[in-house]
Amino acid sequence: MFGFTGKLLHVDLNSTVRSIKNLDENIAKQYLGGGGLAAHILSSMNWGIDPLSPENRLVFITGPLTGTPVPLCSRYSVCAKSPLTNIWGEAHASGFWGPELKAAGLDGIILDGKADRPVYLLIKDSKVEIKDARHLWGKDAIETENDIREELGDRNIRVACIGPAGEKLSRIAAIINDHGRAAARCGLGAVMGSKNLKAIAVRGTKEVKVARLEELRQLAGELVKLARESTAGKYLGDYGTAGGMDPFHEFGDVPVKNWKQSFWEEGCHKVSGQIMAETILTGRSACKRCPIGCGRLIEISEGPYKGLKGKGPEYETAAAFGPLCLNDDLPAIAKANDLCNRYGLDTISTGAIIAFAFECYEEGLITKEETDGIELNWGNADSIVRMVEKIGRREGFGNLLAEGCKRAAVKIGKGAGKFAFHIKGLELPMHDPRAFASWAVSYGTSNRGACHIQAPTFWVERGLTFPAIGLDDPGDRFSPEGKGRLTKIFQDFCEVVESAGICKFALYGDFRSHHVVSLLRCATGWDLKLDEMMKTGERSFNLKRLINVKCGISRKDDVLPERILTQPIPDGGTKGYLPDQEKMLKDYYQERGWDENGIPTSG
Known part of the structure; x- marks a missing residue:
């Protein structure tokens, strides 16, 4: 096989048995890699299990372009039944860990069972050890990464790990690599924790073998130039994803005050990538073979968080801890981001849950006594x-919030559910469907719950x-016409992009569908055609939906929170629209080709 190593590591943590299994090339052709291949691996699992039980299978998986010479191809996926949503769970991260796994001779890792004590896996060129991790248990994710490297005497070791949130089975726990790249959504860090991993x-x-190396290198060089010279690529390099704050605000796309508003010009600007660049930015970081470098490096030089150094907040993080909570304190957002990286928390869910708690507090549903004396x-x-x-510590009121806003709302009662913004149990990302109509169907039908990156359809509505x-044709961003078709096509395409191992910001750097087809042909040697590639994406998407159907998902679960469907924004770029x-x-x-209840009948 080319593009793939052709090997999957299977570890039974109950018995400590490790084995290497061959990847069937016919299956790879059907699903590529990433979440699509993971869905095939997990489709036969009993989906009625408790997601925090040893029976939940956890899959780490790369794509055929991960670790090749192609730029912006460092992605890996983590999949299992989600402890947050109780349905299909999927998270993604970039950085260096995914390419390193391919260099070690593996396309993925399949984990079953539960270790009898805290352990970590050490993989060196396909050789696998299960090592004691009791001395690491309780340490944060950054400490863990540093300590493992020091213990093994190798600074080039790449580590994906959990922090205390995952150990304590927080349902919004993330998996962290490279000091702040996070496979964050769906609480899959808790699945690692439940396995004592x-x-x-x-x-x-090892080098990843590709079918047509020179042709791939030439194409990679062209794509590097495209990414560097594109307007979006330069913008991302200069300001990071948080550079989108001001333009998104102009469209009315930034949720403010727990989705009550979308107009807060001064506050949004204060937490933008542009202000970050002027105040706390010290440099930028890039994932492996990325010519853009959208990652932020920051240092706080004054105030209560003086001395903080590390990775800076992305757009979603800045918006979740910023406008969503009506907060314009950028250093505090940077601190919250750093804590999430250390505890191992999903910043989107964490910010959304805090905004939910703020509104519950404002409405008198919870008291200062219940919030441990903290005025929300x-x-x-x-x-x-x-x-x-x-x-992060599951301490006091935080123990309830660590369950996610859906469960927290049920526990609080008194109508708190109307302040909990989620779909299928996954907290909404920081883009408002009242600004771009396609978000309504994209959020609603995303297989892991409300998701902005599974298919960022608003890119098309903005002219991409x-x-x-x-x-x-971008169409009218407020019109419902054609949005079902737009969402279906873009979901299928993005399914391919993610399964191949490509960062979706490559699309903003002028990568297009013909580039993806060419890259896959050069890497794998397959005679792949565009329509076949799109069919692969459709196949993967439908398989995940069928898994969700096993979990009880149907049309009733594809709906937006009530406020977004019934309360128009009073001012700003999306005034009056529902x-x-x-x-x-x-x-x-x-x-x-699904039936009227949202059940796949074809594809």
Whole structure:
């Protein structure tokens, strides 16, 4: 096989038995890699299990372009039944860990059972050890990564690990690599914790064999130039993803005060990538073979967080701890981000849960006594930081919030559910469907729950077209017309992009569908055609939906929170608009070939 190593590591943590299994090339052709291949691996699992039981299978998986000479191809996926949503769980991260796994001779790792004590896996060129991790248990993710490298005497070891949140089975726990790259959504860090698995340390020295190396290198060089010279690529390099704060705000796309508002010009600007660049930015970081470098390096030189150094917040993090909580304190957001990287928490879910708690507090549903003496007032930066710490430690009121907003709302009662913004149990990302109609159907039908990156359809509505796959007209961003078709096509395409191991920001750097086809042909040697590639994406997407159907998911679960469907924004770029989700869902199901209840019948 080319593009793949052709090897999957299977570890039974109950018995400590390790084995290497061959990857069937025919299966790889059907699903590529990433979440698609993981869905095939997990499809036969009993989906009625408790996601925190040893029976939940955990899969780490790369794609055929991961670790090749191609730029922006360092992605890996983590998949299992989600302890947050109780359905299909999927998270992704970039950095250096995924390429290192390929260099070690593995396409993926399949984990079953539960170790009898805290352990970590050490993989060196396909040789596997299960090592004691009791001395690492309780340490944060950054400490863990550093300590494993020091213990093994190898600075080039790459580590994916959990922090205290994963150990304590927080349902919003993330898996962290490279000091802040996070496979964050769906609480899969808790699945690692439930297995007593602290980390997976990887070191590889092998090259990924590709079918047409020189042709691939030439194409890679062209794509590096495209990414560097594109307007979006330069913008991401200069300001990071948080550079989107101001333009998104102009569209009314940034949720403010727990989705009550979308207009807060001064506050949003204060936490933007541009202000970050002027105040706390010290440099930028890049994933392996990335010419853009959207990662931020920051240092706080004054105030209560003076001395903080590390990775800076992305857009989603800045928006979740910022405007969503009516907070314009950028250093406090940086502190909250650092705590999430250390505890191992999903910043989107954590910020959304704190905003939920703020509104519950404002409405008198919870008291200062219940919140451990912390006043949860809008814009209170200190309260945000303190609550992140409590969530990370599962301490006091934070123990409830670590369950996710859906469960927390049920526990609080008194109508708290209307302040909990989630779909299928996964907290909403920081883009408002009242600004771009397609978000309504994209959020609603994403297989892991509300997701902005599974198919960022608003890119098309903003003018990023893909003519070869039929997306050549941005259309009216407020109109429901054509949004079912747009979402279906872009979901299928993005399924391919993620399964191949490509960062979706490559699409913003002018990568298009013909580039993806060419890259896959050169890497694998397959005679792949565009329509076949799109069919692969459709196959993967439908398989995940069928897994969710086993978990009880249907049309009833594809709906937006009530406020977004019934309460228009009073001012700003999306004033007065409400998405017609009912029409868009009907059109979407028809485009997918699903029945009226959202059950796949073809594809």
